[in-house]
Amino acid sequence: MTRTRSRLSTAAASLTGIVATAVLLSGCSAIDGLTGSNDPSSTPTASPSASETPYPSQFTRDGTFQSHIRIDGMDYVYTLYPTKSTPRTNEWYPKGAKYFSFTFQAYDLTKKIRAPFITKRKVYLSRMQVQSDTVTYEGGKTQHPYELDAEARTITFDPEPLSTKYGMLVTSPKGAFELRNQKIKPTSKDTKGIDLHFTATVYVQESAGSTTFTKKIIKQKVPIAIFQSDKATQAQKIPIDAN
Secondary structure, eight states: OHHHHHHHHHHHHHHHHHHHHHHHHHHHHHHHHTTTTGGHHHHHOOOOOOOOOOOHHHHHSOOOOEEEEEEEEEEEEEEEEEEETTTGGOOOSSSSSEEEEEEEEEETTSSTTOOOOSSSSEEEEEEEEEEEEESSSOOOOOOOOOOOEHHHHHHSSSSSEEETTEEOBBBBOOEEEEEEEEOOOOTTTTTTEEEEEEEEEEESSTTOOOEEEEEEEEEEEEEEEOOOOSSSOOOOOOOOOOO
């Protein structure tokens, strides 16, 4: 009798362990759902297809672009990425609108990242300009599907950026210029690429705490590949404040 009870106890304990494990695994799945790991919006941007890219482009290949322009101890950083409206860069075709977002920020390389902000030179962005030119297979007429020329603090995502007479603050980590969901208009069928030309007009503090500022022009070219197709680029509706 004792042996039988002992075996029954052991079996019950094993069954309890199996049930507990199942509950734990189920709990993990539930937590994943709550944290958004199964949310389609959190899926990484699809990489370009194996087909040959018609125009060399880091933006198209990597799904993002970032440049570091170092001048007099300052690092000026442009960052571009496609929005969730048209996230797949290998499906950017001549027809249909394409959407991207971009930021611009400055870092004082003469100071450590964690150094007090008061010790860093301030950079103010006065104006942001962007011009665009198409590249075609047959040398067709150049088009300009995206244009921008505006006072930075009036168009940046932050409605109340830290500003002075020189413009809005873009020194990291207190300031940054950001524009979301910028529309690139459709182009002719023979388009294989688009070049975006960025020009930022900034005023840089001579030294931390100084009242003397120097004007500088920070330029960057960003090539974008456009794939041949009779289909139009498919744009999804997204919240106005989405990336």
